[in-house]
Amino acid sequence: xxxxxxxxxxxxxxxxxxxxxxxxxxxxxxxxxxxxxxxxxxxxxxxxxxxxxxxxxxxxxxxxxxxxxxxxxxxxxxxxxxxxxxxxxxxxxxxxxxxxxxxxxxxxxxxxxxxxxxxxxxxxxxxxxxxxxxxxxxxxxxxxxxxxxxxxxxxxxxxxxxxxxxxxxxxxxxxxxxxxxxxxxxxxxxxxxxxxxxxxxxxxxxxxxxxxxxxxxxxxxx
Ligand SMILES: N[C@@H](CCC(=O)N[C@@H](CS)C(=O)NCC(=O)O)C(=O)O
Numbered sequence: 001x002x003x004x005x006x007x008x009x010x011x012x013x014x015x016x017x018x019x020x021x022x023x024x025x026x027x028x029x030x031x032x033x034x035x036x037x038x039x040x041x042x043x044x045x046x047x048x049x050x051x052x053x054x055x056x057x058x059x060x061x062x063x064x065x066x067x068x069x070x071x072x073x074x075x076x077x078x079x080x081x082x083x084x085x086x087x088x089x090x091x092x093x094x095x096x097x098x099x100x101x102x103x104x105x106x107x108x109x110x111x112x113x114x115x116x117x118x119x120x121x122x123x124x125x126x127x128x129x130x131x132x133x134x135x136x137x138x139x140x141x142x143x144x145x146x147x148x149x150x151x152x153x154x155x156x157x158x159x160x161x162x163x164x165x166x167x168x169x170x171x172x173x174x175x176x177x178x179x180x181x182x183x184x185x186x187x188x189x190x191x192x193x194x195x196x197x198x199x200x201x202x203x204x205x206x207x208x209x210x211x212x213x214x215x216x217x218x219x220x221x222x
Contacts, residue, residue, distance in 0.1 A: 001028040003069075004047055004055040006035045008217040010113045012176035014054045015213055017069040019172040021056075022209040024077035028056075030216075067101050070169050084164040089156045093170050096148050096163070100173040104145070106137030111180045134186075142191045145177060149197035161203040171204060178204040 003021060005014030021028055033043055033053055041051075048055055049064055056063040056072065063069050074082040084090045134142075152163045152170075159165030163174065178201035181188065188197045204210065 001026065002031055002057040003028050004031045004033060004053055004057065006033060006053045008032055008213065011035065011053065012113050012179070013052070013066050015176055015210075016066040016172045017054050017056065017073070018213060019175060019207075019209050020070045020073045020082065020169060022212070023082065023167060023172075024073050024080040026073070026077065066173075067097070070097075070172065074169065081166065082169050084156065084166070084168050086156070089164050092152065092156070093164050093168055096152060097170045097173045099148070100170070100177070104141045104177075106135060107141040107145075107177070107180060110135055110138050111184045111186075113176070113180065113183070139191065142181075142186055142188070145174075146188055146191050146193045146197045149174075149200050150192070150194065153196050153200055161200070163200065167207075171207075174200075175204045175207070175210055177201075 003014075003018060005011055005018065008014070018030070033047065034040060035044070035053070044053065045051055047062070049062060052064065054064075054066055054069060056069045058072075063072055070082070073080070084093050149163065156164040160167070162168065162171045164170065180186070181201055182205060188201075189195075
């Protein structure tokens, strides 16, 4: 089984299925396709049906999209308990993971972790590269994320430090958010946090699998 990822230094999409696969205890190799350099489009199109990464090559198929790979993992490794056991928690875990997958465009584009128009990779320039001033759209995204973190932790977080207590797929999807908050030094208290969201983000950033990814080169972002 092979996970094909973008640059570990900044591919936030690639980090998610990597975290999920690690959680399953799956045996897999990683192939990094360098994005946005000369010839990258052809290299990516050779391996990717969608022209994007991440991809999981398994059982003669190429599965694309970080959510599709995560759902495949939940099917293949039920013992990893990648979704919460409680039905209500599970329904909402899927809601927030899908919301993360499909929304927060302002945060993604204005607080990017990939190369900008000048080719500068934000993660490489240090945490002082804060966007100033923060746009209303980014502030709305941050406020909504704080609301999700506070609400889910309060309702379902009793069994552990993750969003739904025990680690589950939403934690993989929110780890890149925690890296953005850290990288851009976003003060969550200014966006409605009572400390819950900040503590949750610290938990994600201290998670051993994330630290291993950081050691592979994805220190800030990915
Ligand atoms: N929704 C997709 C998004 C994948 C995505 O945007 N991947 C970026 C990686 S940073 C990519 O492949 N970009 C290359 C390109 O668009 O040319 C997923 O979750 O896998």
